[in-house]
Amino acid sequence: MSKPKIGIFGLTSCAGDQLAILNCEDELLDIVGAVDIKSFIMAQSELKAVQDQMEDSRFDLALVEGAVVTDEDEKMLKKIRDNTKLLIAIGTCAAWGGIPASRNDLEREELYQIVYGRREDLFGCHKPRPLRDFVQVDFSLLGCPIEKEEILRAFSSLLHEDVPVLPTFPVCFECKLNENLCIFKEKDDLCHGSVTLAGCGARCPSHGVPCRGCRGPVDEANIPSVYHLMKEKGYPVADVERALRTFTYNAEIPQ
């Protein structure tokens, strides 16, 4: 059996998810033993344009990080989609828009002025959007950044021509498995564990830091109930909403 051809790409993002793959240090040799990595700009010493690399090969699997922010992002994403059998969104930017989309409530012109002042020579960019707004996404690995365990499980399952079975429940459950005091209930802090997808092992709450929702909403997130509870605790609605939208502006937040 020939090894599956893989491409790892980044759109507008911090590149943290690609780095998370490189951080699988003990398993890197196993990974390259199992798959044929045809494009991974971040790990290549020879810098060949991604466009050219795509001319050379078709991929069995493309892992794409980042949000779609520029016309170039969109063009590249569509090109990747045309050249791959499977496309996996890696990281919360690719899946939900992530941090870049957190101020999608403002128009770009307004944001330009806040960040750069009045200038004319601005690069063209649009409101950041997730990959699935442009192309078909076959699977997503969530997180900011993605989890090493989930990367490895995704690779090994896909090699078996199967999709990985990953948690579909909220962070709270993993938090209880770690026997933490509930930050939301007992410490009155704005913790989003109850509406956020598990898989991180409740890393932040286990270190006393409230969950900020970086893995995106869990399926069936009960936002109205959380809103109600947070209002009861005296948090201004705007704070709650802003916090919920930090990583997943493009998610639907039922009122």
Place this chain on the structure above:
Amino acid sequence: MGHSELTGELIPRHLNVRVIAKDNLETFLGGLREFGEVFGPVEKERGAYIYAQLTDVKNVVQDAQRTVLPPKKYLYPQKEELFRFSTQEGYRKPESVDKGRKILFGVHPCDIHGLSILDKVFAGRYHEPRYFDRRDNLIIIGMNCLPDERCFCYSMGTDWVEKGFDLFLTELEDSYFVKIGTSCGEDLVHAQAELFRPVTDEDIQLYKERVNERNKMFVNRVELANLPQILELEYESEVWEELGRKCLSCGACSAVCPTCYCYEVYDVLDLNVETGSRIRRWDACLFKDFAKVAGGHNFREERSTRVKHRFYHKQVTFVEEFGRPSCVGCGRCVTQCPAGINLIDVFKEIRGEKVVHKSAR
């Protein structure tokens, strides 16, 4: 009269109780290491107690409130590898689990009942050897705790234990009244006999007073009589819809429940496409995927049906199968539910009693 498991002989009553001074307890716990690894409640963070190995017996909290997770984690861990498999060798017979002897100190009566309920479940139609490999090597030293506002063990008939422990301690003034439950417990006492003294008439008087005082401290009452029937009658009650709107499906209640035993099994494959592991982890019936089957059908798609299922399993179907509810009234679910769902209030509401709704805290 007590009953010695080892010899089957009856031993005189005055021999199966002792008294240990509080000052001697840490020495006693330290000495228990001769018998195995010693575990007990420690304060993980302010107000959160957990069972942990007592590498330093000074860390033990003798009057700890309920731990976040119940003792089930030592018999049935949150996540474990069941076996390895490979395309070459096939399924490899699972190696026996760690059979090292563990001594668990400070187990409250509700948790002792919780263990005996899990025993029934895992010894049932599908005998679970991994559980009993560990169970047979678990020594239980119980502790007669004092209830707080979330305990309702008194209503569940689990505030007191007659068996299920090797030793059981009740606080007197500056000492503990020690009931010896098994021959193993007797061995533990004999090994450090110098730390114990016989029981005096004064101790017995004080012990009785303590037990009576404790009985009066239970403020929560859940009326169990007819509860299964009332729940059946109220199957279509609006209460379940309301709970479904409140519940966050986070599964915290199941994780911390001393008698929740559901698990998920899945395979984690290695990158070599040759080998892999079968993993078991705790699951929860509140999760959306819990009752989802092949083909995508979900028997409990709506959140309200899942919340309802949890209550009915604890209080109706478990009673039908095992003759008692699987709830032991430990108050953990009440303590941990981020949405503030309070089981005691739910039952009152179902019974048509007036409930004063408190905030989430």
